[in-house]
Amino acid sequence: MSSNAFTEFKPALLAALEQLGMTSDVGRADLLLAYLQQLQHWNKAYNLTAIRKPEDMLIQHVFDSLAVVPVLRQHRHGRDTLVADMGSGAGLPGIILGICQPDWRIVCVDAVGKKTAFIRQAAGALGLPNVRALHGRIEAMESLQADIVVSRAFASLVDFVEISAHHRADDGVLWAMKGQHPEDEIRQLQATGRWAVVSNTTLQVPQLSAQRCLLELGPKESHDYR
Template structure:
């Protein structure tokens, strides 16, 4: 990568990282901005996101994904995780996690071939050897045996569990990034699947007024089927 793209966003990204307690990650700014450049460029052909303005992409995609990093680091400070990002779309949050945690192995899964092709392209341009993309239906794929199965604005909590729970390794964790805490989805999750939300963290996303949260899901019943649900 020659030069840093979007130099006008450099200071905003520095401030966002500082606000998240990620001062040590300033060295990752060129890679984060290079990802943003790839997203804007390929979005024209691949329709990766409805957001067209790069400044809004910075906040609603990059900052939003960065907001979960401090909590994940605190929980797994010295462990190289295997992460499966379900319904990854443009690689969010998977690529952002891979940039911030080069010792983690990240698989970005999506049913849309153009999106997994973009992830593959972006990972190559950014030199992210810890990222791979998988094209296919999540529920039909063999288990990825991930330590962390995560989704961002992907599906209802019940649907997330139904299609993705079998990708969790024994002892692994399932996390869903959501907007405002979805009370109705929580109730349906427990009633429909036997899973429940065991932990909820309100996220503070720099420059974003909307409410965001990270939910941890766990099964209250022993799994009886290939999808890991009862």
């Protein structure tokens, strides 16, 4: 697909940014579409996603990742931030966060070498010096001391905290992007006696009817679910 074809998605992207309250990010639309083009172009070689049509990638990957940006911005209040995207895959949401927050440092972590290779390639092509890829097993790495540790449809809540929690800074926060509200996973997490869901934000992803939510996780001794 030519680059001209991708510009056809710009009205839909601008409408999505407005719906998400991100009108200040309209200047980043071309960069977001350039990422979409990178994803579509390299998908066959790297097997990054089972979604093949770029119009579906736009909604299910780009819009889905954009939906968490306002929440994370509110949490950090624009401060210098290190984000660790666990099981990043095609750089989702890491690259999207890197585009929207050029003052944040993003580390996209994945155990699959071809996926981190794509993230490096895409970050270079898009001119994102704030995004880097790290290849390896999350649980075996030394702590990244991240302000935000995030995952998108990566693992159960229990597995997420077990393998990723040591990567957060002392005042850092774990965020898990999920589909339908995961009642069973929340009960299993709370049953560990060590972690709890601090907050649950329902995400309204433009043009997507499926349910999405963002869960903030914290040590159980300091938080109760609300």
